[in-house]
Amino acid sequence: MYRNGNLAVDNTGDPATLVLEGTVYVCGDLEFQYSGGSHNYTVDLNGQTIFVEGSINFASAIVSVSGLGRIIAVGDIDFQPSITGNDFVLVLSIAGEVLFQSSGDFTGCIAGNVNVELQPGNIISWISPEGKGLNFPGLC
Numbered sequence: 001m002y003r004n005g006n007l008a009v010d011n012t013g014d015p016a017t018l019v020l021e022g023t024v025y026v027c028g029d030l031e032f033q034y035s036g037g038s039h040n041y042t043v044d045l046n047g048q049t050i051f052v053e054g055s056i057n058f059a060s061a062i063v064s065v066s067g068l069g070r071i072i073a074v075g076d077i078d079f080q081p082s083i084t085g086n087d088f089v090l091v092l093s094i095a096g097e098v099l100f101q102s103s104g105d106f107t108g109c110i111a112g113n114v115n116v117e118l119q120p121g122n123i124i125s126w127i128s129p130e131g132k133g134l135n136f137p138g139l140c
Contacts, residue, residue, distance in 0.1 A: 001025070006054070008033050011041035020048035020069070029054035030073075032063045032081070043081070045069025045089065055096065065089065065102075077112070 006028035009018065018041060024030075030052045032043065043058075045067040050056070052073040058065065060080035068087040071077065076096035083104035090109045091098060098112040110116050 003027065007031070009043075011039050013039060015040040015042075017042040017044055019044040020046045020050070020067075023048055024050045026050075026052045026054070028052075029056070029075070031057045032059055040064070042066055042084065045071075045087075058102075060101065060103075079110075 003026045010033040042064040049070040055075035056073045057078045058081040063081040065081045066084040070090040072092045080101045093112040098116045
């Protein structure tokens, strides 16, 4: 999927799951919204990549992330979803910051060019991505 401009994702109906079936490329900002009328929804990365030339915002509590995948932004990433499952996820800001305040156990890699800020009380432990099925250049 290609979007020339900003993209906002929301769910105004029953709880739902958005399953990625290919790379999502956004030439702008991407916001997984939490508006007043929102209902819970899950973003299943399904082994795919989200690449955004701007910033990415995952709202807290109402949005869940599941599945193996990559979340990459040139700008900042505000990553506050709940995490379901233990699939390897890469969260990478190329030229900005990553604000990491997700709930649930996260398995993956968090990288920011400027800063990576963790929610107080979070712990980072190393687990090798090898053999996890992450198709990323340079990964053996």
